[in-house]
Amino acid sequence: MTTLAGTFAGGITVSSDTGCQELSSSTGEEKTVLRALLLSTDAVAEIAVMLDVHDFHHPAHALIYAAVLRIYGDGESPDPLRVATLLESAGTLEAAGGGDYLKSLVARGTGEGWRRAADRLQAHSLLRRTKEAAAHVESLASESGPDDVDRLADIAQAEILAATSRRPRGLAPSHSIGDILEGALDELEAAGSTDGPSGVPTGFTDLDSLTSGLRPGHLTVIAARPSMGTSTLALDFMRSAAIGHGIPAALFTYESGRQELATRILSAECRVPLHHMRAGTMNDDDWVRLARRMPLVAKAPLYIQDEAWPTFTDLRAQCRRLASQRQVKLIVVDNLQMMTYGTRPLGSRYEEISEISRCLKLLATELEVPIVAVSKANRGSEQRTDKKPMLTDLRDSGSLEDNADLVILLHREDAYEKESPRAGEADFIVAKHRNGPTATITVAFQGHYSRFVDMAQT
Incomplete structure (x- = not known):
């Protein structure tokens, strides 16, 4: 032979x-x-x-x-x-x-x-890949020390996910410009033939017109001073995706519990005043609106993770699991300032937030989903006359601006001046848009319903 x-x-x-x-x-x-x-x-x-x-x-x-x-x-x-x-x-x-x-x-x-x-062949292949990945992780673990646990955890998660994925393995191929252009033209034709945005709809007409929705692989940062409504806007994006369009979406929050978030979602969807729900003073009309909308909200593919996930390593593992098992197409993180990168300090806070934002962008690209990250702005806007936030106000790291594909800064004049002629209005300041123009979009803020809406809906 x-x-x-x-x-x-x-x-x-x-x-x-x-x-x-x-x-x-x-x-x-x-x-x-x-x-x-x-x-x-x-x-x-x-x-x-x-x-x-x-x-x-x-x-x-x-x-x-x-x-x-x-x-x-x-x-x-x-x-x-x-x-x-x-x-x-x-x-x-x-x-x-x-x-x-x-x-x-x-x-x-x-x-x-x-x-x-073919099914059995695929199953045999998955078993082989899993054994190979487990053996490699075991080998790395035997050679690692306490300072390597974060890196080891990331490698283990990535290798097991890749091994158990149905997607083809191997090195990513190079693509000719001809093949790329063919796919790009298909996207252009698809975008022209649909009534809505080609990305995940945000629920805001002018914002979707400007950005074509939240794009797969893109990192969007929502930032403002405290109590401006960043978490509310993040929930609005999730409601539009999961409840309005049936697109699976996941929220990771460290600021609010799941019951509180569920109440805010119901208030926004059913148009029942939030203070009525919390105080137990709902009237008959409130109950009727709640009953009508509850079935639609209950069956929406919306997932909330409010457990302790303070490290990015934990967050990344959960996101990979949800993308694989639940086919999640939108991920929201609220908020960056409450996270650390791993169990071991990563230099200064500036460096840590920079690394977290960079890895969020890489994670969005890896999973091919849009990721929305809520961030706090520093006090710079409060020292200016018009109080409007700017990109330079992003707290802790200028890399947030660098890594983000889209930055939306929130501003409400009535937060500073109760008698403002613009009471009830809010500005979405699109301060960075990697693939298009910037703009300021005016919407209505309905705080009693815990939501923002287009001006036409007021």
Whole structure:
């Protein structure tokens, strides 16, 4: 028997003893799947979504599957002859078992039962990846000390998540500008054919028009002086997503308990004064409005985490879990100033907030969801005549401005002057917009309902 080493153009390296005896010992699921691929183009379309090349444990089968995908991607039918020709041109036909083995795959059955075989193949692959990840984490743990626990926890979470994910593994490929432009044009066409924003709707017409909603992978920072309504605006974004559009959203809060937040959400959704609910003085009309709206609120995919999560390491683990298990598409963090990065101090507070904001941006990119972070502004605005906040007022770190894709500063004149002619109004000052213009958007603040609304709704 000859020892062969071959590298297929798709990036798979094979080094194994190949021959009929070894190939016959491969798992039946892999053969069933390959047989279906070589007999039916329709099967290729479905299997390509389910399986990655690395899901095949047998190196020869991985080579055959990669060739099938290449031929199918070129718009041709991946029959045994075409697959053999492609493998031969790459110098890997013998490593894949040879032309006779390809013919034998289609000669020994009809390819039926491939869906169950593909499911089992994927399960076997997941088990292998999990074992490999666990072994790597165990090796790192044996070499780590007390000062490395935060780094180790992050690596362990990331590796286990990657191992148990259904997404293909391996190094991220490089993309040609032609392929990128094709996808960009598809997005432009989709944006033009929809009535609403292409991102997660905020619930505010002018803000959505300016930003196209909250974009996947983007970090949005909401900042203001205390009692301006930053937490209220964050809840408004969540209500718009989860209750208004059925988009799963998660809130991490360290300032309010889940019962208090539920009361505020009901007040805003049902238009029942918050002070009536808290004082137990709801009238019949209040109860009727509550009863009408309660079923819709109760079934919304809105998740609240109010347990102790003071470190970013804990937050990141929870976000990964929710994105994987609950398909969460919007994450809100209230607020940054109550967090630390990990169990070990990370230099000055400025450096720590800088690192937290940087990692939030990376997390948004990793999970492909928008993340909204609530932050406090410093006292700089109170020393100015007009009291309006500016980007330089972001507390603790200028990196908040650098890492954010969108910065919304809240301002309410009646918070400083009770008799202001603009009482009941609020300004969303879009002070930074990485992908568009900045602007100031005026909305109505309905504090008795714990919500902001468009001026047209007042």
